[in-house]
Amino acid sequence: MLKSILTLRPTTSDWIFSLKTFGASILALYIALMFDLDRPVWAMATVYIVAHPLSGVLGSKAIYRVLGTVFGAIAAVVLVPNLVNAPVLLSMALALWVGGCLFLSRLDRTPRSYVFMLAGYTAAIVGFPCVTDPGNVFATAIARCQEISLGIVCATLVSHIILPRHIGPVIATRVDGWMADIAKLAAQSFDPASDGDAIQNDRARIAADLGELHGLALHLGYEKSRFAGRTRQLQALQSAMAALLPVFYAIYDRLTALKAQTGAVPDALSALLGRISDFILAQHHDPKQTADLHRDITAYAKTLGGGDDWAALLQLNLCDRLHRLLDFHEDCHALWAGIRAGDVPDDVIDRWQESGGDRALHRDYGVAFRCGLTAFIATMMVCGFWMMSAWPNGATAAMMAAVGASLMSFLDNPVPALKGFIRYTAMAVGVVLIYSLVILPGIDGFPLLAMVFAPYFILLGVLITSPQTYGFALAMLVNVVMILNVGTAYSSNVAGVIGGGIASLAGFGVAAIVTAFIRVMPVDRHIRRLVRANWRDIAAIGKGKLKLGRMIMIRRLLDRQGLILPRLAMAPEHHETFLRVMPEVSIASVLYDLQRLRMVAEPALATKLDRLLANIAQHFEARLDDFTRAPDAVILRDVDHILRDVMGMPKGAAREKLLIPLVALRRTLSKDDAPDLGRYHEPTARNGQNGIMPVALIGETA
Incomplete structure (x- = not known):
């Protein structure tokens, strides 16, 4: 002292x-x-x-x-x-x-x-x-x-x-710093040669900083700065900025996979990514330029022919994430500009208000x-x-x-x-x-x-x-x-x-x-409790029993990531555990999509999706008792089967809506190989139990 x-x-x-x-x-x-x-x-x-x-x-x-x-x-x-x-x-x-x-x-x-x-x-x-x-x-x-x-x-x-x-200027300085960090993270995420661990640490640090904004914003009602009474708007901004983090993870992951698959990122895609990166780095709010970039992304996606091979599917998924990135980024700037001007669009606040609350x-x-x-x-x-x-x-x-x-x-x-x-x-x-x-x-x-x-x-x-x-x-x-x-x-x-x-x-x-x-409990135990809390929530999503909204759940998973990061200095052996947290956010997001899409899928496909969701839920429940549970290829093979079924559907919006979450899930489950997208033949038996999968699923990348 x-x-x-x-x-x-x-x-x-x-x-x-x-x-x-x-x-x-x-x-x-x-x-x-x-x-x-x-x-x-x-x-x-x-x-x-x-x-x-x-x-x-x-x-x-x-x-x-x-x-x-x-x-x-x-x-x-x-x-x-x-x-x-x-x-x-x-x-x-x-x-x-x-x-x-x-x-x-x-x-x-x-x-x-x-x-x-x-x-x-x-x-x-x-x-x-x-x-x-x-x-x-x-x-x-x-x-x-x-x-x-x-x-x-x-x-x-x-x-x-x-x-x-006043706390208002302090918050303003921090938000400006976080917006600059987001722009830097975008540039890193658009480069598949970037250091993945460094990007992960930057994402987690931003998540931890954004958690601090939630508490700081609550104090604004007790002073007379120009940001007084802006608590609700700032929490919406916090939620929109947090939503960018898993999107950046997905973009970097798809680019890494595409480079491994084809040897290089296509020139046209690189040029498109460069324009988006420059736009984000410019740190200005321009709805017209955002709309132009959306059109460019859509035009590039049309050149992929609906996705006939794994490389095309990766790019199709990437285009969807780029659209999402621009939407979230646009909302961040609209919120921040509106907060500073004292006039925030109500429709933007409504999109993010619920996920900015304490339940997240x-x-x-x-x-x-x-x-x-x-x-x-x-x-x-x-x-x-x-x-x-x-x-x-x-x-x-x-x-x-x-x-x-x-x-x-x-x-x-x-x-x-x-x-x-x-x-x-x-x-x-x-x-x-x-x-x-x-x-x-x-x-x-x-x-x-x-x-x-x-x-x-x-x-x-x-x-x-x-x-x-x-x-x-x-x-x-x-x-x-x-x-x-x-x-x-x-x-x-x-x-x-x-x-x-x-x-x-x-x-x-x-x-x-x-x-x-x-x-007192060891820091190792604290980290395990946070990770297991993620697994319980993901299992509940798989079962369809979690009644929280999608973005509330994503925010909660990111909040836990922010809580894990400062504890890693005292438990470095959990670094690999920490690297699995962001993919688990992706899994949760995909499960929400699949739960929604199974409601409109054909009966045969809906049955397979139900089985996939149930077994993912079983896996994460099993991991609660076995923290280092060994991987099992059965669920990965089942995802490939569903992918091949969807690939055989007529090209159109319904097919694309199914392919996007399935590609994301496939990438999350396995980083080392590409799926076989040939014709799928249903096995005559699965472990002799009427097609019921074993409990051990997913593994190290979950």
């Missing part, structure tokens, strides 16, 4: 942020002292807890914190008086509330999750100190709501009035349950010791156990962060002793109090702006404020300070121990 602090180079805006935050905290403390509120330090600490350099983010955190505080206070008011004569039951009820709220918080991957988490541990903060005086719980709940609200109002006013920094985000119910269970057990363990030992500071330890189990729950492994928080809490106790015994006895009046606080709080406030030092700075600031417990008159209670500090350390220590045993 010392190295991170020494290498930090604060900017002018960082110092301004620290000065503003300190000013807001001192204002909150002054008002709380002036009105003789019960716990003035709650108001001061709240300012630092919700502090953020961007006014929109601070505003949303403030609203969510108020709501969470109110819900948690209500829970404490309901539970404590009614269960105070049954301490075990009361402890269990509060622990269940904390755990249940944390479970809901971990399922919501938006800034709104703060409401649930805060509602959980606020009930502990209000409820446990009132166990010995239940008649005071309502007053304590009101006091906490008042002082939290006071701190939030001060922080919000100062942030929005004095040199505000991955939710891990298992991890959420383990988080909630950790909070419940940690809180109950401290409460059990408190009841058996009659520990005077047991309430503080129980509160800190609930807080500790909740705060770092978003991390894969919260234990190192909790250990750090324990160290910083111990250091904060030392700072409090210096203030209590050396500095504060000589202070008379609020101006001098603000002056002696200023050096420490302003210096630590600068560290909040850096992710590397945020945890250290916040712990050192909030713990000093809370343990020091400044009131209207000076009170030196060294025993109380040390006792409260020890209780806080014990609460966090229990949370860390329980987390290590229940919550």
